[in-house]
Amino acid sequence: MNKLILGRYFPGNSFLHRIDPRAKLLAALYFIGLLFFVDYFVGFIWMICFTLLVTKISGVSLSIYLKGIKPLIWLILMSVFFRVIFTVGGTIYFSKGPFAISSYGLLLGFFSFNRFILIIIISTALTLTTKPIDLTDAIDALLKPLRLLGISTAEFSLMLSISLRFIPNLLDETQKVLDAQRARGVVFGEGNLLEQMKKIVPLIIPLFSSSLKRAEEMADVLEVRGYQPSKKRSSFRQLSWRFHDTASLLIMGVLTIGVIILNQFPIIEQWLL
Amino acid sequence: MKQHPILSIKDVSYRYDLRHEDYALSQISLDVKRGEWLTVLGENGSGKSTLARLIVGLAEPEFGTITFNDQTVTQANKSTFWEKVGIVFQNPDNQFIGTTVQDDVAFSLENLNLSYHEMKQRVTNALHQVGMYKLREKDPSQLSGGQKQRVAIAGVLALEPELMIFDEAFIMLDPQSRTRLLKELKLIQKNLGLTIISITHDHNETVFADRLLLLASGQIIDQGDPRTVFTRNRYVQPPFAEQFRRELVQRGISVPDNYMSNDELVEWLCK
Numbered sequence: 001m002n003k004l005i006l007g008r009y010f011p012g013n014s015f016l017h018r019i020d021p022r023a024k025l026l027a028a029l030y031f032i033g034l035l036f037f038v039d040y041f042v043g044f045i046w047m048i049c050f051t052l053l054v055t056k057i058s059g060v061s062l063s064i065y066l067k068g069i070k071p072l073i074w075l076i077l078m079s080v081f082f083r084v085i086f087t088v089g090g091t092i093y094f095s096k097g098p099f100a101i102s103s104y105g106l107l108l109g110f111f112s113f114n115r116f117i118l119i120i121i122i123s124t125a126l127t128l129t130t131k132p133i134d135l136t137d138a139i140d141a142l143l144k145p146l147r148l149l150g151i152s153t154a155e156f157s158l159m160l161s162i163s164l165r166f167i168p169n170l171l172d173e174t175q176k177v178l179d180a181q182r183a184r185g186v187v188f189g190e191g192n193l194l195e196q197m198k199k200i201v202p203l204i205i206p207l208f209s210s211s212l213k214r215a216e217e218m219a220d221v222l223e224v225r226g227y228q229p230s231k232k233r234s235s236f237r238q239l240s241w242r243f244h245d246t247a248s249l250l251i252m253g254v255l256t257i258g259v260i261i262l263n264q265f266p267i268i269e270q271w272l273l
Numbered sequence: 274m275k276q277h278p279i280l281s282i283k284d285v286s287y288r289y290d291l292r293h294e295d296y297a298l299s300q301i302s303l304d305v306k307r308g309e310w311l312t313v314l315g316e317n318g319s320g321k322s323t324l325a326r327l328i329v330g331l332a333e334p335e336f337g338t339i340t341f342n343d344q345t346v347t348q349a350n351k352s353t354f355w356e357k358v359g360i361v362f363q364n365p366d367n368q369f370i371g372t373t374v375q376d377d378v379a380f381s382l383e384n385l386n387l388s389y390h391e392m393k394q395r396v397t398n399a400l401h402q403v404g405m406y407k408l409r410e411k412d413p414s415q416l417s418g419g420q421k422q423r424v425a426i427a428g429v430l431a432l433e434p435e436l437m438i439f440d441e442a443f444i445m446l447d448p449q450s451r452t453r454l455l456k457e458l459k460l461i462q463k464n465l466g467l468t469i470i471s472i473t474h475d476h477n478e479t480v481f482a483d484r485l486l487l488l489a490s491g492q493i494i495d496q497g498d499p500r501t502v503f504t505r506n507r508y509v510q511p512p513f514a515e516q517f518r519r520e521l522v523q524r525g526i527s528v529p530d531n532y533m534s535n536d537e538l539v540e541w542l543c544k
């Protein structure tokens with residue numbers, strides 16, 4: 001469970017840490033969208049360079065990012081593989097029935113491989129440098145326009161922040177129940193699948209009942225502390241937008257201009273096809 | 274003119290399971306005067322927490338009525354009282370709603386839609402009062418049980434309600450901090466005319482009480498000022514000073530024959 005890097009926060013004080021979460025979230029989403037408008041090889045090089053720059057200013061070493069990719073690598077390689085064998089174009093190196101390995105297929109495979117990796121690295125950079133609660137606030141802020149449509153986003157944000165708040169508790173409780181079962185002589189991670197499943201059941205039930213009880217008590221507390229879903233409430237957590245936040249969004253503009261220009265130059269493509 | 278009680282409970286009965294005859298509370302009647310400190314003493318399962326839940330409207334009495342500021346507490350209007358009543362529950366874990374200490378203390382204030390400036394001031398004050406200001410950025414998983422209890426207490430202090438209810442809210446605090454906090458509360462209570470209902474097992478906490486209520490199996494056994502109650506109910510363990518006096522009496526030493534508070538004992542010993 002500790003291996004998952006995506007979605008984790010690394011406390012720090014890098015430039016990226018200090019950018020307003022709203023700016024970071026917007027920029028990350030924009031970057032991911034922009035990736036799908038990159039047409040040619042040189043454009044991808046441009047995006048890769050930018051991503052490397054981001055990892056650099058995040059103050060987290062590149063190896064951590066690579067570790068974040070690792071659990072997903074087989075999934076990525078598999079989809080890239082299908083992309084390659086189902087695309088035909090340019091020089092054909094090998095073909096059998098509907099499958100072929102062609103220069104164009106390899107190029108598209110490389111493009112989608114890049115997209116996957118860059119999306120993971122950028123989202124990792126976002127979560128590594130932003131506290132979950134700040135991210136929740138950012139999501140809340142970005143969803144605000146929905147309120148004009150009468151969709152209440154405040155409850156969603158509160159739900160999200162309470163869930164975040166209780167994840168450690170749940171992990172704690174799991175550990176406690178595990179320990180309690182171990183103390184009674186249950187050995188986990190042994191026996192065949194059926195036996196292992198049987199051992200999980202006594203774990204799930206106490207966890208489920210304690211979560212229900214917790215939820216009930218929480219609901220009472222929300223109530224007596226004056227929380228009413230429909231009522232307007234102020235926020236103690238204040239986000240402050242500063243100049244470098246605007247600047248980081250302007251950088252997205254520069255990135256876009258770069259992509260537009262490089263989309264005119266299919267240099268590698270002309271040479272390959 | 275006789276002052277109206279801030280809280281008035283009349284013939285209240287309540288049971289969790291309507292299919293069974295065992296009442297968690299039966300025929301409870303009680304008035305709480307504005308500005309008084311009422312301590313509720315009772316064994317496990319005597320109905321103390323149930324009483325607290327009824328007062329804040331989390332449960333509705335089967336019989337009888339509860340009035341707060343001359344208004345009957347009902348399921349329809351209970352939300353209008355929550356600004357004026359602050360409660361700290363027994364379990365400090367599940368009442369921590371914010372992701373950090375200061376967020377949690379601010380939660381009730383956010384619900385009142387206060388300005389950031391006002392919140393900041395109240396949160397800072399309350400955190401200083403419970404000695405948690407330094408830990409304001411911590412999240413609940415980094416806190417001990419007693420620290421979480423302090424945060425919950427700070428949440429109520431920041432709300433500045435008319436009535437505060439503490440359901441065994443001090444038990445996890447170390448004795449020193451507990452005494453300090455209780456003394457401070459006593460001061461705040463006197464200065465602001467605050468009303469406090471404190472539910473406890475701690476017999477030494479009764480020294481802060483203006484009035485004592487004994488609860489057993491969902492019924493009120495006795496109520497009155499601590500002196501009277503402890504004198505009338507010899508089997509209830511009194512605060513340390515009185516225990517000490519009784520011990521001296523048993524040893525045949527001539528001591529005044531009635532209940533003594535801490536101060537009275539000290540004075541008598543010095544003579």
Ligand SMILES: Nc1ncnc2c1ncn2[C@@H]1O[C@H](COP(=O)(O)OP(=O)(O)OP(=O)(O)O)[C@@H](O)[C@H]1O
Pocket residue numbers: 289290297315316317318319320321322323324363
């Ligand atoms: N959720 C519940 N469902 C059913 N019965 C309950 C529930 N909560 C409490 N009771 C019962 O009501 C009675 C009073 O419980 P209450 O929690 O008020 O006691 P208490 O005086 O607060 O005890 P403690 O000192 O342990 O906190 C007990 O007999 C208990 O079994």
Ligand SMILES: [Mg+2]
Pocket residue numbers: 321322323363440
């Ligand atoms: Mg209780």
